[in-house]
Amino acid sequence: MDKQEEQFVKAYAPATVANVCCGFDVLGFALDAPGDEVWARKKETPGILISAVTGVEGLSADPTLNVIGVVAQKMLTDLNLEHGLELQLHKGMPVGSGLGSSAASSAAAAFAVNALLGNPFTTQELVVYAMEGERLASGSAHADNVAPSLLGGFVLVRGYDPLDVIPLGVPLDLYASVLYPQIELKTSLSRSILKQEIPLKKGIKQWGNLAGLMAGLLMKDYGLIRRSLHDEIFEPERSVLIPLFKQVKDAALKAGALGCGISGSGPSIFALSPSAEVAHDIKNAMEKVYAGSGIETKSYVSKVPEQGVRLVEQSIYQTV
Template sequence: MNQNEFIKAYAPATVANVCCGFDVLGFALDQPGDEVWARLADKPGITITAVTGVAGLTADPKENVIGVVAQKMLDDLQLEQGLELQLHKGMPVGSGLGSSAASSAAAAFAVNELLGKPFTTQELVLYAMEGERKASGSAHADNVAPALLGGFVLVRDYAPLDVVPLGVPVDMFCSVLYPQIELKTSLSRSILKQEIPLKKGIRQWGNLAGLMVGLLKKDYGLIGRSLHDEIFEPERSILIPLFKQVKEAALAAGAMGCGISGSGPSIFALSATRETAQAVSAAMEKVYAHSGIETKSYLSPVPKEGVRLIAQTTLASA
């Protein structure tokens, strides 16, 4: 590849936790998502030449997640190669949809393509996690793993990292409602109790196991019965206006389950068909119609593919 050619990579939004899978389960959406453009540079070091789509994100490669991810990859390969990067955000920041994960995943994929694919996709999860560490202080994988691998992904353990791609065993469509309020992940985590009652833990483990079995057996009824959070949703939902009403509306419209995406404030609902998902989206939007809170809605299948190459193009056409 010559220095006038760009790699363009796209990584999608993700839903983490998925009700009963707190910090261990996530799935990819088809949209929205982020793009990262990468090309070789004449001089060593990383330069971020553009950050578009949202205001307030730094172009400092030591502070922006795409620069952090790229530098870690170069360091591990012991390369002094220079890189020029651009970040084009297509998704909101602070939405609970894995914004930093999408940027990190797209950066890891684009740089890997540019350097001749020295890393496997599963290895890229570790590099994308470095972006999450920079963004939130915690190198978690429940967003970056589905962003890179697509479908549903189980993070079984971190020591060592054990990521289990589940794919998309059944057709699934996700309705997402994003109330445009500020909800910091730090606040959403700070209200969580550090100990849980045994009875609630048992019900939660049963739901997570039921969800896994339901996915693998293509049992929509079992999936729906298992999409319940006994522990964290009751505490976190008080931070999201009208959450209870939105959940009730989604379930009444035919959703299999509904919950908080990541740490919120986005609310997700899963349906078996696109038609049902459309009805669910309309029902969720109606709850907020006269609330005075602006919202964005997304409707997406759960895709088999996560991050992907958009194009390899010349600088002039980019």
């Protein structure tokens, strides 16, 4: 039999924290872990085949109903390629946690397929394709999770028409402590309770906090970051959906957090700090609040990384 060369790639994309208190729908940052992996290889026949979904139950292998299939198909279509792709998804992070689960899958798929095809797109250009996964998952093609998962560090989404994504990097050492209470909190519910109008006084405070947070990051000013990590508008409404939120936030701040808030739509709660030691102290303090509550939790400590998505395996092998 003839020898046939066959190439595959595997990409890892990390979880993310979106909103970041005062940055509702416009700001996010990457974590080191947890994250998702997508494996990809070319196949001669057209179309997308998802041959495996592991790590979580209930996700469809139908490429029109799974974010990795939608992302990959959009890329093939735009490049006018006739061959197909075989994909596999390994979920390394919880679904519905508020940590950008669908975004991590979408980002990993976009990056893996791009590498397999010879990198026709820059990583920043892949944001548009990963957003198609978000459109499928939530009905809205938003970028505040997929952009930091792809680009790493902090990312500001200035606008969508046209898309204007601004990587801020990680100008100073920042660590995230994340507590995930394992309760069901649908994004649709979390968004439905938000008021559509904002009082001018609160709006002014929020804009000042967001500007202060941006300045604090770029000026490497931990004090300014601490003063700015406050959500005047959305947290008071959303926090009632998360049991023990106020107690967790108080414990995190007491343990040395620069700020603490809801990750994405929740229920995960994040806190930022300037060192790994403080971050672990914060994690322990947050966990103690839930001890004995009857609610199981998962916790993570991660440095905010400069790099987001990355290849973890790329091989050309031969079969006989």
